[in-house]
Amino acid sequence: MKLILDPCCGSRMFWFDRANPAVVFGDQRRETVTVTDRSHGREDGTRTLNIEPDFLMDFRALPYPEASFKLVSFDPPHLVRAGPKSWLAAKYGKLSQDWREDLRRGFAECFRVLDDHGVLVFKWNETQIKVGEVLALTPEKPLFGQVSGRKGMTHWLVFMKRAASDSAQGGPA
Incomplete structure (x- = not known):
């Protein structure tokens, strides 16, 4: 039985x-992308992403x-501007x-497929x-979150889906 969904898994990094x-x-x-990237010291100057x-x-x-x-892990693309050969666009995807x-529809879908009191990590x-x-x-x-990354620009946030009976009874938020 599958208990967890990652609908934007990318390379599962x-x-x-x-x-x-x-x-x-x-x-x-579903793709394999190879780009020129000399920043990682590979002899052929490329980087591959599956x-x-x-x-x-x-x-x-x-x-x-x-x-x-x-549990749903929701890590959607976060770029709207990126070049056609951008490593970041290949790695993370690009929004329309x-x-x-x-993103509104993505959140709604992630919460829809969550069980009552299920957890969404965003x-x-x-x-x-x-x-x-x-x-x-x-x-x-x-409920809570954490900022990470070298420049403090990555946010990890945790949500819990309310059960329909919770809101009627003033239960868990």
Whole structure:
């Protein structure tokens, strides 16, 4: 049984166990990208990235019924501007010009497939869009979070989905 969904897995870069049997790794692309990048000291001056999801999927329209997962890891693309041969765009993906609606739908879908009291771990880098602009796209509020990265631009936020009975009884937020 799969308990965890990562609908934007990319190269699974932050996963310690990239083949964890409890996780459905999804992405909207399956590709191997090789780019010129002399910053990492490889003799041929290239860098290769493998995007190999278990299933192709769009985080805005997840192919699962409601309450399917206990945990969702949501690390959507965070770039709106990137060149066609950009290493960052290859690594993280690129949002469309309608990024607000894309992310609004992505949050809604991630919460839809979460079980009651399920946990959503959200990762966002503020290189081009501030985290506050993104959080305004969901009515859900994070429980806690952490800022990381060399420049303090990456945010890790944790949410918990309320059960319908919680809000009626004033239960957990």
